[in-house]
Amino acid sequence: MLPLSCLNFFVKTLLIEMRLSSLISYALAPLLTSATILQNGQVRDVVFPDTSIASVAGGSNWTSFPPNATGLSYKGRWDYKYISWWSAPGLKFGFTGDKVAISFGQYTSQGVLIAYRFAGQDWLFTNVTANSTHQLIDASTVGFNLTTQAQRPQTFELRVTNYAYGVQIAGIHLSNHGKLVNIPDYSKKIEIIGDSLSAGQYGTYEGISSYAWGLAEGLGNVEFDITAYPGICLVDQNCWGNAHGQTYQWFRASDTSHRSEVIYGDNPPLWNFEHHQQSDIVVINLGTNDNNTHNNVTNEKYLSSYIDFVGQVHDKYPRAQIILIALWNGFDQVGNTWKQGGAFIDEIQQVYAHYKHAGYVHYFNTTGILQHNDIGPQYHPTDVGHVKLASHLMQYIKLKFDWVFGATGPEVQADTLYWNDEPNY
Structure with a gap:
């Protein structure tokens, strides 16, 4: 692999970031219906089950609920059309x-990969698409009979x-006479921008x-938002095809994706x-x-x-x-x-120094x-790099703010169970 200098690190990401921000189109979206995951350079065999079923509208074996039904708790950022945005909304x-079955509306991306789970079981995966219904839970679901x-x-x-x-949520379907049960939000919340x-x-x-x-799920018993999008700058300007930076976009429900432009043009909802909590x-x-x-x-613009x-x-x-x-960097x-690089080292420390006396900003x-x-x-x-950073941040937050680790069993990050079972290796 070529050396990753500070300059090359970002120059080489030009096409990568632009691909996500300005070149993504619905014409390319069907590529998401299958996935290739490399693990130490080797292809991991991944099969996502087809969970699609015929429409259940009016079916006597189901009880259906609208997307605004009491008992549904939306995680992360969703807009008034029940369309999901940013990273890992839920x-x-x-x-x-x-x-349990879910109907997905017309604004659902073609072949988008969702993770889902019953109770504290491991995450399962499937691809969903617009104007479809998927049955995700039945009596054979792992752990169902262990409740x-x-x-x-x-x-x-x-x-x-x-x-x-x-995705866009169009409806929730349960067994005949099934009921939604409200799950109260956790009292604490963390957001990553x-x-x-x-x-x-x-x-x-x-x-x-x-x-x-990993940070939010690892802390456990906390609500969280991840308002992050590839290629976006802090400064409000076009970066890698993103029309705005976070100083503008963070105040909007939607991110800077192509699908946001298709749905809302240049006027995304606030x-x-x-x-919200x-x-x-x-x-x-x-x-x-x-x-x-x-x-x-410029350094000056970034700092201000x-x-x-x-x-x-x-x-x-x-x-x-x-x-x-x-x-x-x-x-x-x-x-x-x-040797590790760095970027805006002095500027970020100056931001910290600017607010240090207020007591609510930390470096x-x-x-x-x-x-x-x-x-x-x-x-x-x-x-592995993500896990390491998340673990250090968890410990920092525990020591700095006295938050306890509340995740006590359910899977945090999927498919990271690797081990060597050769005792004489």
Whole structure:
């Protein structure tokens, strides 16, 4: 692999970021109906079951609910049309009966990969598409017959894995006479604001393989949003085909994807912060794309925009603690070893210094957490790299803010169970 200098790291990502932001089209979307996952250079055999069924509308064996039914809890950012946006948005609810099916509306991306699970079982995967219905739970689902009285109600959770694509919920279907059961939100919430590094670009399952996902799910018993999208800058300007930076887009329900342009043009709906749970911790990891000379963001513009943005985040979440992540920016090969790069080092520390007296802004130094082999061939963290960063952030938050680790069993990141069973190796 070629040395990853700070310059080459970003120059070489030009086509990668543009592919996601400006070249994605619905004509290409059917490619998502199958997937190739490489594991140490070897193809992993992945078969996603076909869960599609005929429409259940009016069926006597089902009880149907609209997308705004009481008991449905939408996770992450969804708009008023029940269309999902950004990274790893989800839907969770309790239910009675022995089956669950979901109808997806016309604004569902072709072949988008979703993860879903029953209760605390491992994640399952399937591809869904527009104007279709998929049965995701039945009596044969692993763990279904293991539900104890103390664990009731039965829960279902869905997450969208593909950050540039999404689903539209058109209806929920349960067994005949089945009921939705409200699952209360957790009292704490964390939000991660970022770009491709936080959205999980080139992770095995993208959004749900990212460090942002690992951090939030690893903490457990917390609500979370991952408002991250590949190629986006902090500064409000066009970067890699993204029409706006986070200083504009974070205040909108939708991201900067092509499908957002198709649905909303240049007038995406605002995100109603007052109608959603406030974040207690906000992690900001922005600047990788600003630092690329292709985007012509000056150090001065980045600094002033970051200072303003932190203030705006605090205005929306006045009780939140805000963590600024230092950019690791790839690795250089120096002589016979490797050295971690950096970007906007002074500027991010100046943002921290600007707010230090207020007490709600904190600086997280990433130096030494990742090594050069934690960066994949496409210049983004491997699954292992994401796990390492998430683990360090979890420990930082535990020590800094006295948050406990609440994840006590259910799978956090899918398909990471690797081991050597040769005792004499």
